[in-house]
Amino acid sequence: MTWAAGVVRPAEQADLPAVARWDAEIFGADAWSTALLTPLLAGELTSGELTVAVDPDGALLGYAVLSAVGADAELQRIAVLPVARRRGIAGLLLAAGRDRVRRAGATRVLLEVRADNAAALALYAAEGFVEIGRRPRYYRDGAAALILEHPVSGPDVTMEA
Template sequence: MSEDVRLRPMRWWDVADVHALEQTLFGATAWTAEAFWSELAHPDTRTYLVAEGSDGALLGYAGVMTVSADADVQTIAVAPAAQGRGLGGTLLEALVERAREAGATSLLLEVRADNAPAIALYERHGFDRIAVRRRYYQPGDIDAWVMRLRPLLPLV
């Protein structure tokens, strides 16, 4: 990832830009702005990050829920112009670290079965496919792969 990108906590004033990128990337399955507001309302169990360029432009965002030994990746998204430069991996690594800090021993996620770049990213970072959720993504009847990273080793 380029050094002119920084990660920081998502704040309420980021929701409009995050939602616009969400709609660009995910269309009919995009989260609503209200969904992001709801997630930000639970800072004790949710961590959301934004990645921004040196010019302040939103390049991506990610979130994780940590409520038990099994943490869950809620979302990872990278703007089209920033894809292919390692930002998705940087965001994922930050979520893994947050889950580890919260005491989680595994990290779960769902990914569209037809999203080969995302699946490759998760596999490169040690995630294994453990289940399929048939017709999970609507509209479109797209299956979801459930993937898990385990164990989350303590930081040394």
């Protein structure tokens, strides 16, 4: 998917160092290393696929990981670099991801989000996710997790190969 300031496409090996570096920056102790990210290049939705948003020079702007088994897809990760936020990039990553899992037969996207992650909750609400469950004290620091759901539907969005 191409937009005015870049492209959303499946990740390649060369993207992994930047994704791992930013994952560490954004998620700290929960970050995914290049070793954990590498299997996500295989194009196997059952174990997860990494999609990146890059600017016209190929620099990383954001990334997402989605998996799908049968009817249920799961958004495992989504992040946008701080300098690139509020430009609609997470929305583009979600649109591309929804299209990808719909073509694979999924009928809904599920995700878990910290109840205190205001930006993510605002993003998911704007995208039409609804809360279907809540897990109190789910995270190590005692924060609750919300489980959100989005039906997979809507117009085609085609990712570049």
